[in-house]
Amino acid sequence: xxxxxxDVVANKPSRFTAGHRMCAGCGAPPxxxxxxxxxxxEDYAVVAGATGCMEVSTFIYPYTAxxxxxxxTAFECxxxxxxxxxxxxxSMKKQGKLPEGDTKFIAFGGDGGTYDIGLQSLSGxxxxxxxxxxxxxxxxxxxxxxxxxxxxxxxxADTTTSPAGKVIPGKMQWRKDLAKIMVGHHxxxxxxxxxxxxxxxLYEKAEKAIYxxxxxxLNVMAPCxxxxxxxxxxxxxxxxxxxxxxxWPLYEVIDGKYKINYKPAKxxxxxxxxxxxxRFKHMFKPDNEWMIEKFQKEVDSRWQELLDLxxxxxxx
Amino acid sequence: xxxxxxxxxxxxxxxxxxxxxxxxxxxxxITPSTEIPQYFSxxxxxxxxxxxxxxxxxxxxxxxxxxxxxAAGSRAMTATSANGLxxxxxxxYIASSLxxxxxxxxxxxxxxxxxxxxxxxxDAMGVRxxxxxxxxxxxxxxxxxxxxxAHRIAEHKDVMLPLMVCQDGFITSHAIENIELVEDxxxxxxxxxxxxxxxxxxxxxxxxxxxxxxxxxLFEHKTQQAIAMKNAKQVILDVSKxxxxxxxxxxxxxxxxxxxxxxxxxxxxxxxxxxxKFVIDNLRKKGIKAGLLKIRVFRPFPVDExxxxxxxxxxxxxxxxxxxxxxxxGALFEDVTSAMYVNNIHVSAVNYIYGIGGRDTKADDIxxxxxxxLEIVKTNKIDNPYRYLGLRKExxx
Numbered sequence: 218x219x220x221x222x223x224d225v226v227a228n229k230p231s232r233f234t235a236g237h238r239m240c241a242g243c244g245a246p247p248x249x250x251x252x253x254x255x256x257x258x259e260d261y262a263v264v265a266g267a268t269g270c271m272e273v274s275t276f277i278y279p280y281t282a283x284x285x286x287x288x289x290t291a292f293e294c295x296x297x298x299x300x301x302x303x304x305x306x307x308s309m310k311k312q313g314k315l316p317e318g319d320t321k322f323i324a325f326g327g328d329g330g331t332y333d334i335g336l337q338s339l340s341g342x343x344x345x346x347x348x349x350x351x352x353x354x355x356x357x358x359x360x361x362x363x364x365x366x367x368x369x370x371x372x373x374a375d376t377t378t379s380p381a382g383k384v385i386p387g388k389m390q391w392r393k394d395l396a397k398i399m400v401g402h403h404x405x406x407x408x409x410x411x412x413x414x415x416x417x418x419l420y421e422k423a424e425k426a427i428y429x430x431x432x433x434x435l436n437v438m439a440p441c442x443x444x445x446x447x448x449x450x451x452x453x454x455x456x457x458x459x460x461x462x463x464x465w466p467l468y469e470v471i472d473g474k475y476k477i478n479y480k481p482a483k484x485x486x487x488x489x490x491x492x493x494x495x496r497f498k499h500m501f502k503p504d505n506e507w508m509i510e511k512f513q514k515e516v517d518s519r520w521q522e523l524l525d526l527x528x529x530x531x532x533x
Numbered sequence: 534x535x536x537x538x539x540x541x542x543x544x545x546x547x548x549x550x551x552x553x554x555x556x557x558x559x560x561x562x563i564t565p566s567t568e569i570p571q572y573f574s575x576x577x578x579x580x581x582x583x584x585x586x587x588x589x590x591x592x593x594x595x596x597x598x599x600x601x602x603x604a605a606g607s608r609a610m611t612a613t614s615a616n617g618l619x620x621x622x623x624x625x626y627i628a629s630s631l632x633x634x635x636x637x638x639x640x641x642x643x644x645x646x647x648x649x650x651x652x653x654x655x656d657a658m659g660v661r662x663x664x665x666x667x668x669x670x671x672x673x674x675x676x677x678x679x680x681x682x683a684h685r686i687a688e689h690k691d692v693m694l695p696l697m698v699c700q701d702g703f704i705t706s707h708a709i710e711n712i713e714l715v716e717d718x719x720x721x722x723x724x725x726x727x728x729x730x731x732x733x734x735x736x737x738x739x740x741x742x743x744x745x746x747x748x749x750x751l752f753e754h755k756t757q758q759a760i761a762m763k764n765a766k767q768v769i770l771d772v773s774k775x776x777x778x779x780x781x782x783x784x785x786x787x788x789x790x791x792x793x794x795x796x797x798x799x800x801x802x803x804x805x806x807x808x809x810k811f812v813i814d815n816l817r818k819k820g821i822k823a824g825l826l827k828i829r830v831f832r833p834f835p836v837d838e839x840x841x842x843x844x845x846x847x848x849x850x851x852x853x854x855x856x857x858x859x860x861x862x863g864a865l866f867e868d869v870t871s872a873m874y875v876n877n878i879h880v881s882a883v884n885y886i887y888g889i890g891g892r893d894t895k896a897d898d899i900x901x902x903x904x905x906x907l908e909i910v911k912t913n914k915i916d917n918p919y920r921y922l923g924l925r926k927e928x929x930x
Contacts, residue, residue: 261739263734272745276743276745277747278744278749279744279750283739286735286736286739286741287740288604288733289743289744290600290601290627291597291624291627293593294597297589297595297597297598298601300587301559301600301602301603301604302602302733302734304559304598304602305556305557305585305601305603305606305609307585308556308557308583308584309734312583314556315734320734337591338597340590344590345589
């Protein structure tokens with residue numbers, strides 16, 4: 218059946234409920250809510266959260282926003298924690314200790330808890346082949362602790378540990394390509410997505426990730442109004458510009474084969490994405506055009522690489 | 534009829550784990566505990582157990598996976614040593630705060646640095662206030678027996694705390710000694726099935742585990758852990774009594790060896806107790822009233838019982854196989870002397886740091902401690918309570 222956002226929202230009650238304390242204009246809650254909606258209503262889920270904005274805002278004792286079972290242990294080990302729960306499921310199921318029905322395993326971690334401190338735990342869980350989905354909601358910095366740079370922070374971004382100063386103009390390194398690291402694990406399903414065009418891409422990839430047997434990884438861009446510096450009502454516009462400039466391409470890798478899910482008819486210049494965000498403000502000062510040029514060059518080169526990978530991996 | 538065997542401490546532990554047949558084992562290799570997951574993965578590969586073996590990429594993930602597995606509703610076990618436990622440290626606290634009765638076999642080894650692979654208790658001492666029950670074992674038999682009792686203690690509704698069974702690296706873990714094993718079916722019946730009250734995989738009652746727990750509740754939750762630890766003492770005694778009914782082997786909070794009429798006594802843990810017993814037997818032949826108090830239950834620390842048991846002796850030496858580097862004595866010394874102080878019992882006490890990094894502790898060393906104690910009794914004087922045993926002296930080669 219073709220995706221219809223109204224049907225999905227109407228027919229699948231939210232498993233990530235209202236009342237959580239995430240910021241207005243944050244990209245993460247719609248991501249979590251929509252991914253949880255991709256579960257079949259009859260399937261149950263165990264959700265793990267890495268320490269981060271989402272975890273501390275959705276599970277403050279004695280309240281929880283999650284209607285399925287949820288576990289949080291620490292910052293760097295959502296992968297291993299959920300892997301343990303999944304191993305328990307496999308073992309108990311095999312021994313007949315659990316009733317009929319399927320349980321799915323989904324982890325949520327921010328970019329700090331995934332690209333950086335949690336990379337080892339994630340890599341281990343994926344390599345061992347646990348039947349689980351790891352979702353990174355990537356807002357490109359340690360937002361929970363107050364906007365510190367991570368390896369997912371884009372170059373030149375002004376953060377509290379890579380401030381745009383008189384000598385050093387923001388973060389000086391390019392961002393890590395985590396989706397590709399996950400592809401290097403030879404997983405059955407890896408995808409990069411965000412909330413755009415009625416969340417169709419996000420929903421369909423979540424569904425595939427959850428219902429592909431074995432380990433799956435979703436990298437989901439989730440803008441942060443506090444860290445990026447955009448008005449809270451501009452969330453969806455920022456998402457749109459990320460895709461239309463090819464800053465955040467939508468693609469999936471199924472058993473090693475790349476598929477780009479959306480190719481803009483006319484790629485927008487990167488300024489369109491950078492300009493509405495305060496973290497890139499210094500790039501638009503006189504004499505700083507070189508930063509925009511460099512940024513554009515990097516976006517172009519990564520986009521071309523993706524086009525090449527799609528071509529190469531789909532050759533007969 | 535029990536089964537007579539010859540096993541190393543690691544083999545004995547792996548055998549106990551096989552008989553317990555836990556749902557999940559998540560472990561990472563580290564000397565000298567590596568053999569435990571090694572033997573165990575053979576049981577898994579041969580279908581001897583129903584366990585899901587998770588060969589994690591670090592000890593941090595080993596404990597994280599055990600937490601996930603135990604919270605999910607299964608029985609989870611692991612084994613480690615030294616730096617492995619150090620790497621787990623963050624998760625060790627989380628395991629106990631989530632009230633998950635995980636069982637860990639700790640094969641004691643010196644924590645780096647510098648790097649050393651041999652026995653001391655610095656790994657265990659680093660987690661002594663983490664909310665884990667800690668049982669120490671003199672030999673392979675005790676490591677085996679403590680492991681068989683572990684789940685009954687940890688999973689008791691008044692306790693619900695993780696538990697670690699300690700044994701000395703190499704000295705116990707790799708030395709092959711005689712052992713009496715319990716039959717598989719008897720173990721199965723003794724350990725019983727794990728039926729958690731709340732667990733992640735119960736779709737009838739979804740739960741949330743590990744919240745952000747702020748000023749309004751954390752204090753009460755930590756206090757509940759403290760109460761559970763106090764409760765553990767009676768549960769350990771009850772389970773040990775049941776174990777005695779099955780095996781005839783008697784276990785208490787600690788073992789008293791020739792202590793009843795002793796004038797001088799040593800307090801120590803793990804394999805050094807064996808050497809100490811040998812020395813006591815020799816001294817007794819010479820008419821010297823030497824005794825031993827061997828701690829089995831280090832956490833919860835049996836404060837009143839230890840104080841009472843030592844109240845009649847004239848001088849005590851407390852042996853710590855880990856230096857606290859605090860200019861105030863080792864951890865066991867502090868616990869024992871504090872226990873006596875609050876019980877208003879004053880006995881001359883000295884501390885010896887010994888056996889660091891696997892330094893051999895010989896019968897002569899232990900005998901020298903008793904000689905020192907006799908001197909203290911005679912002179913009623915302690916020039917320095919913080920001493921070292923077996924340390925190189927200037928000019929030693």
